[in-house]
Amino acid sequence: MTKLDRLIEAVWRSPVFGDSYPCAARYGAFAEKMQGVHSCFIERFRPIVRDALPDVEPAQVERIVRQTGPKTTAFCSAIAVEIEDIERLAAVSVVFGLLFLCDGLMDGGDLAMVAAVHRFLEAHAPDTTIRAANEAERSASLVLGCELDAARAPRPDPAIVEARLGALTPMADLLPRITYPDDARVLIGSPVAGFLSHGSAMRQLSQRYLEGEADAFWDAHADDLAAHAIGSIQTAGTVAVVYSLYRGARPELPTIEQVLSISAVARLCERLVDAAARIFDDVGDQDADRDPGSRGRFDLNIFNHPDRRLVASYMRFVGVEDEDVIARTLGDFQLDSRAGDERIVGRFVDIVRDGMARLPAECWRDAGVFLMLCKRIIESGYVNTLGDAALAE
Numbered sequence: 001m002t003k004l005d006r007l008i009e010a011v012w013r014s015p016v017f018g019d020s021y022p023c024a025a026r027y028g029a030f031a032e033k034m035q036g037v038h039s040c041f042i043e044r045f046r047p048i049v050r051d052a053l054p055d056v057e058p059a060q061v062e063r064i065v066r067q068t069g070p071k072t073t074a075f076c077s078a079i080a081v082e083i084e085d086i087e088r089l090a091a092v093s094v095v096f097g098l099l100f101l102c103d104g105l106m107d108g109g110d111l112a113m114v115a116a117v118h119r120f121l122e123a124h125a126p127d128t129t130i131r132a133a134n135e136a137e138r139s140a141s142l143v144l145g146c147e148l149d150a151a152r153a154p155r156p157d158p159a160i161v162e163a164r165l166g167a168l169t170p171m172a173d174l175l176p177r178i179t180y181p182d183d184a185r186v187l188i189g190s191p192v193a194g195f196l197s198h199g200s201a202m203r204q205l206s207q208r209y210l211e212g213e214a215d216a217f218w219d220a221h222a223d224d225l226a227a228h229a230i231g232s233i234q235t236a237g238t239v240a241v242v243y244s245l246y247r248g249a250r251p252e253l254p255t256i257e258q259v260l261s262i263s264a265v266a267r268l269c270e271r272l273v274d275a276a277a278r279i280f281d282d283v284g285d286q287d288a289d290r291d292p293g294s295r296g297r298f299d300l301n302i303f304n305h306p307d308r309r310l311v312a313s314y315m316r317f318v319g320v321e322d323e324d325v326i327a328r329t330l331g332d333f334q335l336d337s338r339a340g341d342e343r344i345v346g347r348f349v350d351i352v353r354d355g356m357a358r359l360p361a362e363c364w365r366d367a368g369v370f371l372m373l374c375k376r377i378i379e380s381g382y383v384n385t386l387g388d389a390a391l392a393e
Contacts, residue, residue, distance in 0.1 A: 005027075005031075007074060007383060008027070008030070008034075008074060008078050009027070010383045011078050011376075011379055011380045011383050012078070014379035014380075014382050014383065015382075016349055016352070016353070016375075016378055016379050016382050017353070017356070017375050017378070017379060020372060020375040020376045020379055021081060021376065022081065022082070030077065030078075030081065033077060033084065033086065033089075034073060034074060034077040034078075036086045037073045037076065037077050037086055037089045037090050037093060038069055038070065038073040040086055040087060040089075040090035041069055041072065041073050041090045041093045041094060041097065042065060042069050044090060044091075044094050045065055045068065045069065045093075045094050045097050045098075046061075046062075046065045048094070048098065048166065048167060048170055049061055049064055049065055049101065049167065051163065051166045052101075052163055052164055052165075052166040052167035053163070053164075054160070054163050055160055055163075064101065068097045068100055068101065069097070071100075072093045072094075072096045072097040072100065073089075073090070073093045075093075075096065075380060076089055076092050076093045076096065076242065077089060077093075078376075078380065079242050079373060079376045079377060079380060080092075080242050080245050080246070080373075082246075083245045083246070083249065085245070085248075085249075088178060088245055088248065089245065091174050091177065091178050092178060092241055092242065092244075092245060094170065094174060095171050095174055095175065095178075095241060096241070098167050098168070098170060098171055099171070099191065099192065099195055099196070101167055102116075102117060102167055102168065102196060103195065103196060103199050105164075106147075106196075106199065106200065106203070107199070107203065107297055107299075108296060108297065109296075109297065110164075111148065111151050111153055111155070111156045112156035112157065112160040112161045112163075112164045113164045113167075114144060114147055114148050114151070114156075114200070115148055115155075115156050115161045115164070116161050116162075116164035116165045116167070116168060117144050117168065117196050117200075118141055118144035118145050118148060119161070119165060120165060120168040120169070120172075121140050121141035121144060121193050121196070121197065122141045124172050124188050124192075124193075125140055125141070125188050125189055125192070125193040126139075126141065128140040128141075128188075128189045128190075128193040128194070128197075130143065130193075130194055130197050130198055130201070130228075130231060131227055131231065132201070132223075132224045132227050132228065133221075133223030133224045133226075133227055134223065138201075140193040140194065140196075140197035141193075141197075143197040143198075143200050143201050143204075144196070144197060144200050146200075146204065147200045147203060147204055150204065150207075171188075171192055172188065175187050175188065175241075175244075178241075178244050178245070178248065179244030179245075179247060179248060179256075180244075180247070180255070182255055182256075182257065183240070183244055183247065183255055183256045183257070186237075186240065186256045186257050186260070187237060187240055187241055187244070187256070189237075190234055190236055190237030190240070191234035191236075191237030191238050191240075191241065192237070194231065194232075194234045194237060195232060195234045195237070198228045198229075198231040198232035198234070199232050201224075201228040202225070202228045202229055202232060202299070202300070203297075205221055205224060205225050205228065205300065206297075206298050206299055206300045207298075208221065209221075209300055209305075210298060214307075218307045218309045218310060219309065222307065222309035222310045222312075222313045223313045225300060225310060225313070226310060226313035226314050226317055227313075227317070229278050229282075229300075229302070230271075230274045230275045230278050230314070230317055231270075231274065232278075233273075233274040233277045233278055233281075234274070235269040235270070235273040235274050235277060235374065235377060235378075236260055236266060236269035236270055238377060239269065239370060239373050239374045239377055240256045240259075240260070240370075242373050242377075243256065243259070243369065243370050243373055244256070246369050246373075250369075253369060254366060254367065254370075258366075259366075259367045259370045262363055262366060262367055264359055264360060264363050265359070265363055265367050265370070265371065268352075268355050268356070268359065268374070269374060271317060271318055271319070272318055272319075272351055272352050272355040273352055273355070273374065273377075273378055275314060275317055275318045275348065275351070276318075276348040276349065276351060276352045276378065276381070277377075277378065277381040278302075279302075279314075279344060279345060279348045280345065280348075280381045280382055280384045280385050281381070281384050282301045282302055282303050283303055283341050283344070283345055283384075283385050284384040284385055285299075285301060285384075286301050286303040286304055289301040289303075289304055290304050302314065302333065303333065303336075303341070306330065306333030306334050306336075308330050311326065311329055311330045311333055312326050312330075315329060318348075318351055320351075329344060329347060332344050332347075345382075345385050349382070352378055356371070356375065359371070
């Protein structure tokens with residue numbers, strides 16, 4: 001069994017909910033479909049990446065394509081297990097692949113991509129804002145502009161910036177083909193603009209942490225870091241992209257805007273699920289983040305920087321005000337042990353389970369398909385807690 005096979009099996013057997021996938025799902029038929037999606041993805045994705053990275057060696061471009069393909073096509077195929085349309089599954093996979101590409105390049109210090117994302121958001125999402133501490137809102141495009149202005153390097157070559165835009169404009173072209181025009185406009189805001197701008201804000205905060213005094217940083221920015229780290233997950237938008245496949249097959253389903261106008265559903269995604277998914281990601285990434293040299297960058301990670309102010313901000317973000325619970329959670333973070341990590345993950349699993357269980361019946365009536373996909377995405381996120389080493393055993 002390959003690592004990818006183990007990953008899919010782990011998602012389908014996730015203990016978070018246990019009822020998110022149809023009992024009749026068979027891996028053999030699924031694997032054949034996933035291979036078709038992967039082939040179609042590579043055919044579409046490779047020329048986009050090649051044109052967007054004219055300054056990168058062809059062998060490295062091919063590595064990027066080959067590394068991106070399995071995880072994006074497996075993710076989309078596994079979540080949208082009922083969808084058989086290979087072309088549309090591949091198109092959704094390309095959207096996610098391009099988001100990962102753009103974010104990865106910016107994380108690596110590619111200022112041309114930062115400038116390209118800034119231009120893209122100004123053109124396609126000028127009214128999109130993201131929330132920081134105390135619900136304060138900032139323009140998504142302005143966040144990228146601030147990162148560009150703060151960079152200690154010459155402005156990037158305009159020709160390279162133009163090439164990098166070639167990795168962004170296909171998203172604006174693909175989304176209206178995947179779904180309805182009204183839905184496509186919502187998806188440009190989330191996950192596209194939200195994911196890229198929250199990621200930019202996190203990079204800026206990580207740099208500020210390195211340049212300042214830790215105690216003063218946490219006094220000033222603990223709430224901001226919690227808001228951006230959690231907000232960068234973009235569960236609502238991620239679910240919405242996959243949901244668009246189902247709405248394409250069943251036009252009677254509510255629009256994405258109608259689903260996200262249900263306050264209980266929006267809060268579940270943007271607070272509880274985003275926070276849990278951030279914990280799942282960070283527990284799996286803590287060793288890599290602890291060694292900045294392995295990635296060529298420094299990232300703040302709550303498991304490596306369990307300051308009491310940051311932990312309290314995370315817990316308040318999901319509605320936990322009980323000081324005893326916050327203190328126990330802080331203690332588990334500061335243990336820096338597998339047992340402590342398992343208790344933290346378990347606490348956030350309980351938070352999302354409870355959030356799902358508390359949804360009013362009308363939410364399931366009006367947004368049942370969306371919520372089913374949300375549960376599947378939570379379970380795919382939970383697999384990140386295993387880490388690459390466990391999946392490779």
